[in-house]
Amino acid sequence: MSQPVRIGLLRLADSAPVLVAASRGVFQDCGLAVRISVEPSWANIADKLTYGLLDAAVMLPPLALACTLGLRGVRAPLLVPMGISQGGNSVVLSTAVATAVGGETGAMATGRRFAAWAHAQPEPPRIAVVHVFSTHNLLLRYWLAACGVDPDRDVRIVSVPPELVVAAMAAGAVAGFCAGAPWGAVAEEQGAGHVALGSSEIWASHPEKCLAVRAAWGADNPMVLQALLRALLRAGRVCDDRAQAGAVADLLGSEFPGLSRTAWRAALPGGGAMEQLYFHAPAVWFPWRGHAKWFLGQMGRWGWLDGITEQEKDVAAQSYHPDLLEAVARSEGLNWPDEAHRPQQRHRGAWVWEADPRPIDMRADLFCDD
Amino acid sequence: MHVLLADDDAIRSSALIRVLAAVPGLRLSHLQSGQLLADAVEMYAPDVVIVDMARPDRDALDDVRRVTKANPRPIVMFVDQDDPDFMEAAINAGVCSYNVAGVPPPDMRPILRAAIALFRRHKEAQDELRVVQTRLEERGVVDRAKALLIRERRMTEPDAYRWLRRRAMASGRRIPEIARDLLHDSGKAQP
Numbered sequence: 001m002s003q004p005v006r007i008g009l010l011r012l013a014d015s016a017p018v019l020v021a022a023s024r025g026v027f028q029d030c031g032l033a034v035r036i037s038v039e040p041s042w043a044n045i046a047d048k049l050t051y052g053l054l055d056a057a058v059m060l061p062p063l064a065l066a067c068t069l070g071l072r073g074v075r076a077p078l079l080v081p082m083g084i085s086q087g088g089n090s091v092v093l094s095t096a097v098a099t100a101v102g103g104e105t106g107a108m109a110t111g112r113r114f115a116a117w118a119h120a121q122p123e124p125p126r127i128a129v130v131h132v133f134s135t136h137n138l139l140l141r142y143w144l145a146a147c148g149v150d151p152d153r154d155v156r157i158v159s160v161p162p163e164l165v166v167a168a169m170a171a172g173a174v175a176g177f178c179a180g181a182p183w184g185a186v187a188e189e190q191g192a193g194h195v196a197l198g199s200s201e202i203w204a205s206h207p208e209k210c211l212a213v214r215a216a217w218g219a220d221n222p223m224v225l226q227a228l229l230r231a232l233l234r235a236g237r238v239c240d241d242r243a244q245a246g247a248v249a250d251l252l253g254s255e256f257p258g259l260s261r262t263a264w265r266a267a268l269p270g271g272g273a274m275e276q277l278y279f280h281a282p283a284v285w286f287p288w289r290g291h292a293k294w295f296l297g298q299m300g301r302w303g304w305l306d307g308i309t310e311q312e313k314d315v316a317a318q319s320y321h322p323d324l325l326e327a328v329a330r331s332e333g334l335n336w337p338d339e340a341h342r343p344q345q346r347h348r349g350a351w352v353w354e355a356d357p358r359p360i361d362m363r364a365d366l367f368c369d370d
Numbered sequence: 371m372h373v374l375l376a377d378d379d380a381i382r383s384s385a386l387i388r389v390l391a392a393v394p395g396l397r398l399s400h401l402q403s404g405q406l407l408a409d410a411v412e413m414y415a416p417d418v419v420i421v422d423m424a425r426p427d428r429d430a431l432d433d434v435r436r437v438t439k440a441n442p443r444p445i446v447m448f449v450d451q452d453d454p455d456f457m458e459a460a461i462n463a464g465v466c467s468y469n470v471a472g473v474p475p476p477d478m479r480p481i482l483r484a485a486i487a488l489f490r491r492h493k494e495a496q497d498e499l500r501v502v503q504t505r506l507e508e509r510g511v512v513d514r515a516k517a518l519l520i521r522e523r524r525m526t527e528p529d530a531y532r533w534l535r536r537r538a539m540a541s542g543r544r545i546p547e548i549a550r551d552l553l554h555d556s557g558k559a560q561p
Contacts, residue, residue, distance in 0.1 A: 040423075040424050040425065040426040040428075041423075041425070041426050041427075041428045041429045042429050042432075043428045043429050043431070043432055044423055044428070046432075047423075047447075047461055047466070048461060051457045051458050051461055052458065053458065053461055053462065071435075072432060072435065072447075073435070073446060073447055073449060074449055130429065131429045131432060132429075132432050132433045133432065158408065158430065158433065159408070159427075159429045159430040159432065159433050160406065160427065160430070161426035161427055161429060163426055164406070164426065164427065168406075
């Protein structure tokens with residue numbers, strides 16, 4: 001057997017497919033030896049991928065693109081052969097801010113009231129995200145801007161790790177935060193704040209974590225990569241199964257001690273959290289380049305890609321590699337989407353994506369200001 | 371040169387402080403416990419930051435790479451372009467450093483070398499401690515399993531050990547694992 005695959009992940013519900021594949025022998029069934037490395041920060045994941053201390057990771061797509069573009073200093077080409085999760089983040093406001101902003105529901109109504117509150121503050125209120133190059137930051141900024149808040153002037157967006165953010169909010173150091181599951185549930189459990197909206201209310205069916213692998217490792221180990229994709233496709237299906245959610249919550253609780261099982265369970269399918277996390281259907285696994293382009297477009301919107309050429313952006317979008325997944329996905333019995341014919345317009349409700357052999361029933365994919 | 375040390379481990383950081391005290395012209399600040407890294411960097415305005423990579427708040431330093439109006443002093447992770455093994459050694463040891471606003475000071479490299487050496491020694495000691503702890507724990511588990519076999523199946527001690535060893539060999543697992551399973555099953559049988 002070859003060297004074990006070194007996979008990095010954080011203490012998040014999105015890491016469930018890797019844990020499931022390890023604990024249920026799915027990696028073994030696919031002929032893989034795996035070493036899981038639970039990291040304390042996204043910077044560790046990015047640095048270890050950059051310097052060859054990890055082969056693969058459950059990753060934030062904008063951070064994967066940032067590594068490939070060299071935005072963290074060293075250019076570190078990564079491949080994104082697969083999506084891991086969809087949805088699952090929450091925008092949480094501290095109890096005081098939530099009270100001031102009021103009880104209106106709906107992303108735009110809540111956002112406009114938040115805008116009025118933020119504009120009335122003497123200093124720009126601080127809002128925490130998990131990392132500058134995170135889905136959370138880009139979705140939060142999209143929502144704020146749509147509601148009339150300039151995310152670079154009217155508020156101050158700072159990076160605070162999730163395990164510290166609830167305490168920071170309780171202490172009044174931040175007015176709110178946007179983070180993945182289970183941190184919204186944890187904040188509510190501890191009485192520190194309220195979930196104001198789920199990230200799917202900002203962009204329905206938004207892509208969340210992806211699998212990123214070092215480009216050089218992927219090129220040197222094509223068969224191992226195929227086996228890894230197969231194992232994660234199978235594990236993703238398990239994680240989407242409501243009947244398994246209790247067992248998956250137990251696994252998360254035992255691998256990542258310190259948080260209540262209730263919080264983990266709430267984040268998983270059928271768990272009753274306001275924001276729903278998906279691991280498999282519909283086509284969560286498909287690394288669609290349209291998603292890469294949206295992330296790059298938003299990174300450019302906030303001035304983070306100044307000095308990057310259009311050609312470099314195209315190359316970064318090409319780091320999404322559906323071609324690496326296709327054979328595995330088909331052999332696992334999945335319908336393979338027709339990337340070239342995805343409808344241009346977005347959808348208010350259910351829609352159908354042409355796929356081979358059978359079309360895929362998709363969910364709404366509107367933005368909050370559509 | 372002003373160095374900010376972000377390491378909550380008291381023994382390791384005092385060792386590094388002792389080493390750095392010998393460097394002429396070096397001023398050292400130490401992150402307060404509970405203080406966020408980004409806040410400390412703003413407060414102390416150091417030239418160099420040495421960071422324990424186990425800190426979850428290291429992510430905040432990725433925010434301040436870019437020069438903006440709010441942030442005129444970008445912070446860049448120190449990378450030795452001429453020596454690719456250097457970064458691997460640093461990350462393996464669990465330490466990295468950042469320099470603030472411009473080129474790294476010329477004596478940056480020996481300072482980071484010293485930090486790497488200390489972090490590595492600390493990590494080796496921790497790893498060794500963990501091995502010893504695991505062995506002690508495993509011995510306890512095997513002793514308890516033997517006691518269980520002696521009590522409930524009326525075995526002698528050598529027989530109990532042989533019973534565990536036989537199972538381990540047959541299943542290709544280690545004796546402590548067999549012992550743990552045995553205790554676990556008996557725990558289930560008698561709630």
